[in-house]
Amino acid sequence: MKDGPKPLITSPHNPYVKDAARLRDRRHREKQGRILIDGARELRRAMDAGVRLVEVFVCEPLCSSGDAQRLLVALAHSGCEVLPVNEGVFQKLAFGQRAEGMLGVAETPRPTLSSLALPENALVAVLEGVEKPGNVGAVLRSADAAGVSAVMVADGRTDLYNPNAIRASLGTIFTMPLCEAAGGEVLEHLRRRKCSLVAARVDGAVPYTAVDYRGPTAIVLGSEAAGLSSLWCSDDIQTVCLPMLGAADSLNVSVTAAVLFYEALRQRNAATT
Amino acid sequence: MKDGPKPLITSPHNPYVKDAARLRDRRHREKQGRILIDGARELRRAMDAGVRLVEVFVCEPLCSSGDAQRLLVALAHSGCEVLPVNEGVFQKLAFGQRAEGMLGVAETPRPTLSSLALPENALVAVLEGVEKPGNVGAVLRSADAAGVSAVMVADGRTDLYNPNAIRASLGTIFTMPLCEAAGGEVLEHLRRRKCSLVAARVDGAVPYTAVDYRGPTAIVLGSEAAGLSSLWCSDDIQTVCLPMLGAADSLNVSVTAAVLFYEALRQRNAATT
Numbered sequence: 001m002k003d004g005p006k007p008l009i010t011s012p013h014n015p016y017v018k019d020a021a022r023l024r025d026r027r028h029r030e031k032q033g034r035i036l037i038d039g040a041r042e043l044r045r046a047m048d049a050g051v052r053l054v055e056v057f058v059c060e061p062l063c064s065s066g067d068a069q070r071l072l073v074a075l076a077h078s079g080c081e082v083l084p085v086n087e088g089v090f091q092k093l094a095f096g097q098r099a100e101g102m103l104g105v106a107e108t109p110r111p112t113l114s115s116l117a118l119p120e121n122a123l124v125a126v127l128e129g130v131e132k133p134g135n136v137g138a139v140l141r142s143a144d145a146a147g148v149s150a151v152m153v154a155d156g157r158t159d160l161y162n163p164n165a166i167r168a169s170l171g172t173i174f175t176m177p178l179c180e181a182a183g184g185e186v187l188e189h190l191r192r193r194k195c196s197l198v199a200a201r202v203d204g205a206v207p208y209t210a211v212d213y214r215g216p217t218a219i220v221l222g223s224e225a226a227g228l229s230s231l232w233c234s235d236d237i238q239t240v241c242l243p244m245l246g247a248a249d250s251l252n253v254s255v256t257a258a259v260l261f262y263e264a265l266r267q268r269n270a271a272t273t
Numbered sequence: 274m275k276d277g278p279k280p281l282i283t284s285p286h287n288p289y290v291k292d293a294a295r296l297r298d299r300r301h302r303e304k305q306g307r308i309l310i311d312g313a314r315e316l317r318r319a320m321d322a323g324v325r326l327v328e329v330f331v332c333e334p335l336c337s338s339g340d341a342q343r344l345l346v347a348l349a350h351s352g353c354e355v356l357p358v359n360e361g362v363f364q365k366l367a368f369g370q371r372a373e374g375m376l377g378v379a380e381t382p383r384p385t386l387s388s389l390a391l392p393e394n395a396l397v398a399v400l401e402g403v404e405k406p407g408n409v410g411a412v413l414r415s416a417d418a419a420g421v422s423a424v425m426v427a428d429g430r431t432d433l434y435n436p437n438a439i440r441a442s443l444g445t446i447f448t449m450p451l452c453e454a455a456g457g458e459v460l461e462h463l464r465r466r467k468c469s470l471v472a473a474r475v476d477g478a479v480p481y482t483a484v485d486y487r488g489p490t491a492i493v494l495g496s497e498a499a500g501l502s503s504l505w506c507s508d509d510i511q512t513v514c515l516p517m518l519g520a521a522d523s524l525n526v527s528v529t530a531a532v533l534f535y536e537a538l539r540q541r542n543a544a545t546t
Contacts (some may be wrong), residue, residue, distance in 0.1 A: 005511060032286075045520055093484065105371070118360030136333075136527070138525060141524065141525065141528075142524065142525075142528055143519075144518075144519030144520055144521050145515065145516070145519050145521060145524050147516070147518030147519065168524075170521045171520070172521050173426075173518070174517060175520040176520075192392070207537050207542075209542070232449070238393055242418065243420070243535075243536075243538060244418050245417075245419065246419075246420065246448070247318060247444070247445050247448040247449075248414055248417050248418060248443045248444075248445050250443075251414065251418050251531070252411065252414065252415075252417065252527075253533040254525075254528060255411070255414075255527060255528060258528040258531060258532055259532055262515065262532045262536075263535075263539075265516060265518075266482050268478075269482070269516075270482075
């Protein structure tokens with residue numbers, strides 16, 4: 001299909017468009033083994049990470065950003081199918097307010113625990129049972145910034161590559177070393193790697209600043225509603241809490257995560273200077 | 274109007290219901306000088322903070338939570354008008370997924386800079402030009418948890434008591450000492466109070482951990498899109514950044530805020546032990 005530019009798609013009933021629009025629905029993503037990636041920055045990060053793009057819908061009049069222009073050039077060289085669409089069709093496919101004129105269909109990445117390469121002195125984040133895709137994405141964005149080595153999603157209650165997760169992660173869901181696995185497997189893996197296990201709990205035994213994060217460490221976070229399961233109650237797991245000095249009794253999981261990640265980074269930087 | 278229980282409102286065309294539903298719209302909030310407060314916890318915090326409730330719509334079958342039951346008792350003693358509505362009417366009024374069966378109309382609080390009582394060794398957060406109400410609410414929630422003394426919204430580009438701000442704050446928007454003022458006034462006020470001024474910028478001069486937050490300090494945060502205005506560029510303002518070690522080049526403002534607030538708290542706690 002690489003013989004010249006494709007004709008402009010102007011009908012929302014075009015079969016490519018209809019197939020792609022179905023991928024907003026989780027069941028269809030699971031059935032087709034494909035996901036939607038909206039936005040030039042997100043597509044760029046997916047490409048760079050080796051995610052296989054099946055096709056990219058492009059609405060040229062909306063592709064004004066530098067990111068979009070650079071991606072158009074890269075796509076032309078990649079062999080990925082580029083399908084030009086008009087604005088009406090693009091609005092049917094895109095979601096959110098940002099309309100950057102580019103939306104891709106990609107094969108669902110299947111990162112596994114065993115394929116995850118961890119550095120010697122890893123700082124791992126474990127997310128157990130987080131329900132909201134937006135929270136998963138926000139934790140990934142913070143983990144990326146704070147230099148976390150990998151994120152392990154244990155017993156995930158959402159599909160990992162939900163559009164909201166991709167968007168909230170700013171595409172770092174593709175660049176961040178990541179896997180999904182059963183909680184028991186994750187725990188066993190971390191024990192074998194001799195990671196210190198630090199679990200954030202509202203009723204944690206010590207303040208999070210009282211723990212040493214300088215060696216290999218896994219920071220374990222649960223859902224806001226249910227907290228962590230009993231799997232993460234064990235003598236070799238240190239529970240920590242954030243001081244809660246106000247009227248509310250909980251923090252957003254992505255905020256808790258960021259405070260812990262950056263405290264670990266602070267200690268690690270202080271140790272090397 | 275305190276003579277016995279009111280009759281059940283079953284029509285969405287009831288004038289009380291119509292007036293309240295209009296308050297979802299910013300223009301109507303500004304015109305009427307009233308806001309909507311959805312949720313038992315949020316209403317409780319508003320009441321405790323002295324916000325004047327005009328009326329509360331109650332859908333009894335949805336009021337199963339302990340919070341809701343306790344609030345019903347408190348309302349009965351408060352003199353606030355309680356209007357029973359059926360589920361259909363309640364759905365018209367409520368927003369979001371949480372349907373806790375209680376939604377109030379309140380007079381818009383008008384907290385001013387001059388009425389804000391700051392403690393001796395204040396830790397102040399300044400938010401300049403933050404556009405998304407959800408971000409304002411999320412910063413308030415983190416500020417509440419980390420024991421921030423007050424939040425000053427400078428040159429706000431959103432209406433402070435937007436329903437999304439109230440919800441994201443979990444109602445701490447009412448309990449947190451708070452004001453809205455022009456940026457210049459906020460800056461002058463902080464200088465008069467001899468606060469150290471610390472501004473978070475992507476290109477900040479030093480890492481945020483290199484600054485001493487133990488004395489009176491104001492942490493200044495801008496919008497994700499535009500950053501801080503030139504008002505906050507001055508020799509007496511220390512700019513700081515968070516290390517960004519990954520693929521993305523920014524953090525959510527509420528995440529940046531939480532990391533800074535908790536670093537300040539860590540330093541202050543370390544100083545007293």
